[in-house]
Amino acid sequence: MALxxxxxxxxxxxxxxxxxxxxxxxxxxxNDLIPYINDNRRYDRMQILERLTEPDRIIIFRxxxxxxxxxxxxxxxxxxxxxxxxxxxxxxxxxxKSVNQSILKFLAFEQTFKNSLTGLPMGGxxxxxxxxxxxxSEREIMRFCQAFMTELQRHIGPNTDVPAGDIxxxxxxxxxxxxxYKRIANEFTGTITGKGLAFGGSLIRTEATGYGAVYMLEDxxxxxxxxxxxxVATVSGSGNVATHAAEKLVVLGAKVVTLSDSxxxxxxxxxxxxxxxxxxxxxxxxxxxxxxxxADEFGAEFHExxxxxxxxxxxxxxxxxxxxxxxxxxxxxxxxxxxxxxxGANMPSTLDAIHVFQDAxxxxxxxxxxxxxxxxxxxLEMTQNxxxxxxxxxxxxxxxxxxxxxIHNNCVEYGKxxxxxxxxxKGANIAGFIKVADAVIAYGVI
Ligand code: NDP
Numbered sequence: 001m002a003l004x005x006x007x008x009x010x011x012x013x014x015x016x017x018x019x020x021x022x023x024x025x026x027x028x029x030x031n032d033l034i035p036y037i038n039d040n041r042r043y044d045r046m047q048i049l050e051r052l053t054e055p056d057r058i059i060i061f062r063x064x065x066x067x068x069x070x071x072x073x074x075x076x077x078x079x080x081x082x083x084x085x086x087x088x089x090x091x092x093x094x095x096x097k098s099v100n101q102s103i104l105k106f107l108a109f110e111q112t113f114k115n116s117l118t119g120l121p122m123g124g125x126x127x128x129x130x131x132x133x134x135x136x137s138e139r140e141i142m143r144f145c146q147a148f149m150t151e152l153q154r155h156i157g158p159n160t161d162v163p164a165g166d167i168x169x170x171x172x173x174x175x176x177x178x179x180x181y182k183r184i185a186n187e188f189t190g191t192i193t194g195k196g197l198a199f200g201g202s203l204i205r206t207e208a209t210g211y212g213a214v215y216m217l218e219d220x221x222x223x224x225x226x227x228x229x230x231x232v233a234t235v236s237g238s239g240n241v242a243t244h245a246a247e248k249l250v251v252l253g254a255k256v257v258t259l260s261d262s263x264x265x266x267x268x269x270x271x272x273x274x275x276x277x278x279x280x281x282x283x284x285x286x287x288x289x290x291x292x293x294x295a296d297e298f299g300a301e302f303h304e305x306x307x308x309x310x311x312x313x314x315x316x317x318x319x320x321x322x323x324x325x326x327x328x329x330x331x332x333x334x335x336x337x338x339x340x341x342x343x344g345a346n347m348p349s350t351l352d353a354i355h356v357f358q359d360a361x362x363x364x365x366x367x368x369x370x371x372x373x374x375x376x377x378x379x380l381e382m383t384q385n386x387x388x389x390x391x392x393x394x395x396x397x398x399x400x401x402x403x404x405x406x407i408h409n410n411c412v413e414y415g416k417x418x419x420x421x422x423x424x425x426k427g428a429n430i431a432g433f434i435k436v437a438d439a440v441i442a443y444g445v446i
Contacts (some may be wrong), residue, residue, distance in 0.1 A: 002038045002044075003034050003038055003044055003049065004034070005027075005030055005031065005034050007299075008030055008034065008049065009023070009027055009030065010293050011316075012026055012053055012132040014100045016102075016105070018102070019101065019102035019106075021102045021103050021106040021322060021347070022102045022104060022105040022106045022109065023201045023324075024106065024330045024347070024350075024351055025109050025110055025123075025324075025347060026053050026105035026106075026109065027107075027371065027434075028155050028318040028347075028351060028354065028366075028425070029113065029353060029429050030049065031423060031429075032050060032426040032429040032430060033429055033430065033433055034049070036430050036433070037049060041443065043102060043362075043437055043441075044440045045230060046440070046441050046445075048437045048440055050443070051082065051440060052112070052119035052245045052436065052437070052440070053109070054298065054435075055080050055081065055082045055083070055105060055108060055109075056081045056082060056083060056084060056089075057081050058079070058080050058081070058082070058101065058104075058105070059079045059080075060076065060077070060078050060079065060080065060101070060151075060157050060419055061076070061078075061151045061152075062075075062076065062077070062151075063075045063076065063077045063131070063144070063147050063148050063151065064147060065131060065140075065143045065144045065146075065147040065330070066143060067136075067140055067362050068137050069142055069373035072187075073143060073265065075129050075130055075131040075144070075215065076129060076130055077123065077127070077128075077129045077148050077151060077152065078099070078104050078127050078128055078129065079126075079127035079152060079155055079156070079161070079163075080101075080104045080108035080125060080126050081083050081108075081111045081123075081155070081161060082105075082108035082109055082111065082112050082123070082125055082126070083123050083124050083436060083440075084161075084360075085123060085433060085436050085439035085440050085443070086115075086116060086121055086122070086123060086124045086436055086439050087115070087121035087122040087365070088122065088123055088158070088159055088160055088426075089123045089124065089125030089161035089162070090111070090115055090122040090123060090124065090125060090161070090162050090163075090164070090193075090375060090378065090379070090382075091107065091108055091115075091124055091125040091126040091127070091161070091163065091164070091375070091422065092126060092127075092128075092163065092164045092165050092166030092169065092195050093126075093127045093128050093129075093164070093165065093166055093169045093171065093173075094107070094126070094127070094129075094166040094167045094168060094169060095127035095129050095131045095132070095133050095144075095167070095179070096127060096130070096132065096167050096168050097131075097132040098127045098130070099129055099130045099215065100130065103322070104126045104127065104128055104138040105124050106322070106347065107126035107127050107166075107346055108124055108126035109124070109205060110124075110346060110347065110367065110368050111124035111125065111126055112124025112432075112436060113368050113428070113429065113432030113433065113436070114367075114368040114369075114371070114372045114375060115267045115372075115375055115379075115433065116429060116431075116432045116433075116435045116436050117369060117372050117410065117428060118372050118379060118403055118407070119406060120321055120376060120379035120380075120403075121379075122162075122375065122378075122382075124268070125161055125163070126166075127152065127163055128166065128168075128169075129144075129145050129148060131168075132206060133168045133173075134288075140331065141172065141173065141176065141317070142176050143178065143195070145173050145176035145177045146179075146180045147176075148154065148174075148177065148299050149180040149184075149269070150184065152177075152182050153180070153181050153185060153364075156181075156191055156205060157189070157191055158190050158191050158365065158382070158385070158386075162190065162191055162192065162193060162378075162382060163177075163192050163193075163367055163400035164192065164193040164194045164200075164374075164375070165194040165240075169197060169241075169322065170194075170240060170285065171194065171292050174194045174195060174353055175195070175199075176193055176198070177192060178191070178192045178195055180191055183194050188200075189385065190270060190381060190382050190384075190385025190386065192379040193205065193378035193382060194206075194378065194381075195381070197390075197442075198375065199252075200362075200381070200384075201381065202370075202378075202380055202384055202390070202396065203375070203390070203391070203392070203393045203396050204377050204393060204396040204400060205377045205378065205381055205399055206244070207244045207247070207248075208244075208373045208374045208376065208377035208378075208400055209240065209244065209245075209371050209374030210241045210242065210243065210244025210245035210246070210247065210248060210319065210344055211244055211245070211247075211248045211373060211397075211400065212370070212371060212372060212373015212374065212400060212403075213241070213317060213319070213342045213343070213344040213365075213370045213371050213373065214228075214248035214317075214342070215247055215373065215400070215401055215404035215405070216342050216365045216369060216370045216373075216404055216407065217249075217315060217317070217342035217365070218252060218410060219338055219342055219368075219407065219408035220340055220363040220365060220422070220424070221315075221341070221363065221402065223363070223408075223412070223420060224339075224420050224421065225420070227253075227320065228252045228253055228254045228315075228348055229253035229254070229256055230250070230253060230254070230255070231250050231253075231254050231255070231314040231315060232254070232255050232257055232312065232313045232314050232315070232341035233246075233254045233256050233257070233260055233313055233314065233315040233316070233317060233370060234256075234257060234258045234308045234309065234311050234315070234316050234317070234338075235249070235256055235258055235308070235316075235317045235319055235347070236258070236259070236260045236265065236307060236308055236309075236317070236318045236319055236320045236324060236325075236343075237259065237260060237261070237318075237320030237321070237344070237345065237346075238259045238260060238261050238280055238283075238284055238291045238294075239255065239261075239284060239319075239320070241319040241344040241371065241374075242259055242260075242317075242319035242320065242344065242381070243259075243277055243280055243281050243284070245317050245319050245344050245424055246259065246272055247274065247277050247314075249317075250272060250273065250277070251274075252269075254314075254315065255271040256271055257269065257271055257272075257289060257311060257313070258274045258308035258311055259272070259280060259288060259294070259308075259340060260291060260308055260320060260342060261284075261291040262308060262320075263290050263291060263292055263304065263305070264291070264292065264298045264302055264303050264304040264305050264306055265291070265302075265303050265306055265307060265308040265313055266291055266292070266294045266295045266301065266302050266303075267300060267301040267302075267303065267308070268294075268298060268301075269298040269300075269396075270302075276298060278295075279294070279297065280294060286378075292304075293351075299337070307324060307325070307329065309325055309329035309330075309332055309333055309420050310329070310332055310336075311336075312336045313333070313336065313337075313338050314337065314338060314339060314340070315338065315340045315341070315342070316338050316340075316341045317340075317341070317342050317343070317344050318341070318343055318344065318345050318348035318349065319343075319344030319348075320345050320348065321345055321346075321348065322345065322346055322348060323347065323348065323349075323350050324345065324348045324349045325348050325349045326350050326352065326353055326373060326399045327350060327352035327356050328353070329351045329353065329358055330349065330352075330353035330356035330357055330436050334356060334357070334360045334362065338362070339362055339363060339364070340356060340362060340363040340364070340365075341362060341364045341434070342365045342366065342370045343366055343367040343370045343371060344367075344370065344371050345367060345371070346367045346371065346378050346415040347367055348367065349366075354366070354425065358423065358425065361417075361421050362421070363424070364424055365411075365424045365428075366369070366423070366424060366425045366428055367429050368429075368432060369407050369411055369424055369427075369428040372404070372407055373400055373403065374405055376399075376400060376403045377396065377400055379401075380396060380399060386387040393424060396398075405446055407428075407431075410427065410431035411426075411427030411428050411431065413427065413431065414426065414427040414430040414431045415427025415428070415429075415430070
C-alpha cells in the first residue's frame, strides 16, 4: 500500500503531541518525499521516513548556575542527536528563551538533510537551552556556558557529535564552552566549530551562512538569466547571518534597504553601505544594542514591532528566526514584484507562505539549501582541525562557493519544472534525503 501524507502526519502528530514546529518541518519534507518514496518502494519497505522522523536520541539536562547577586538559577539544556548515518552529529547550540524540545527537534531534523546536501560527511543534531542571554553580564554568560558544557561534554566528541553556534551563541559563547570542554576532556580536538582563529577556528566561518545564502540567491537569479546588480533586497535580522548576507549583497551590487530585530525593522532608503553594516555589527556584537539605534544614528525609518516584508523589493532574505514570514506577507512580497527568496534563517517561512511562493513560481530557496554554507564551513573547520592546518581565506571562500553551486545544481536536478522554473524545496528535500536514506538502508535494521 502506498504511503499517504495525511495518515503519516496523523501518526507523527500523535507520537509527538504539541510539537508544532517539528510537525511543520516534517510536513514540508514529507510533502515531497512521500511521492518520491512511493515511486521508490525500497525506502518504504525499510520504513525510512518513519526512521528519519524519530531522533536517534534526545538528551535533556538541568543547568544550574549562579547569577551576579548570588542567586541560584536553573535552566534546561538539550541535545537532539537526530541522525548519524553519514557522519558525526553536527549542528548548532541555541540560547533563547523560546527554546523547547519541538524547536530543537525541528532544527535537528532539518540539519540532517542540510548536512547531507553539503556533500560533507556530517550527520544532524541540534541543542540549546531556554537560557535568555539578553541583559546578562559577561560573567553570567561565562558561568552559564561552563555549567551547560559540564553536562554536555559527556555526550559529544570529535567523532561523536560536534556542536557549533546558533541564535544567542556566537564567538564569545563558543569560546567559553570550548574552554570548559577542553578542560574537562583534557584534550584539544575540534569538538566545537565556530572557534576563535587562535584556537582552531576557520576563516570565513563567521561569514559563511550569510554569504552562502547570497551565493544561492545569485545562482537562482542567474538560472533565470538575471543578476543581482542594481536590485533591491530586504533582509530581516541583524545578527550573524543577516549582517553577512547584507554585506555580500552589497559587494555583489544589490541595494539592501532593511534589517531588523525582535523590536522592529529599520528602512534605509539610501541602502546599507559596508560602513553602516560594520556599525550594526558593532552595535549587536559589542554593545548588544537594539536596531532602533541605527535609525537614530543614520536618520532611517524605524517601524516598531513590524517585519520588513511590506517594503518593495526584488529579493527577500529572511535571516532572523523561524516562522517570521507568513502567507499574507508572502502575498505582499509577490504583489510588490519580489521574484527570489533565499532563507538565511531556519524555517523562516510558514508552510502557507511557502505555498504562496511555490504557486507564484518564485525562485524560492528553503533554508536547508540556502543556509547550508555555515555548516559546510564548519565541516571544513573539522577537516582542518583533523589535519592540524589552516586554509587561507581565498581557498575557503572558493570551497564555500563551490559547495553552494553544487547544492544549487542538485536542487535543479531533482526539482526541475517547466521552462527555467525550479522547485528548490522539492529538489533540496529529495537530494538531501537520498544519501542519508541509502546509508540507513545499507546498515540494515538498527
Ligand atoms: P543571532 O543571534 O546572531 O541573530 C539573531 C537575529 O534574529 C537577531 O537580530 C535577533 O534579534 C533576531 N531574532 C531572534 N528571535 C527573533 C524573533 N522572535 N523575532 C524577530 N527577530 C528575532 O543568530 P544568527 O544570525 O546566528 O541566526 C539567525 C538564524 O539563522 C536562525 O534561524 C539560525 O538558526 C539560522 N542559522 C544560523 C547559522 C549560523 O551560522 N549562525 C547557520 C544556519 C542557520 P534580537 O537581538 O532582538 O533577539
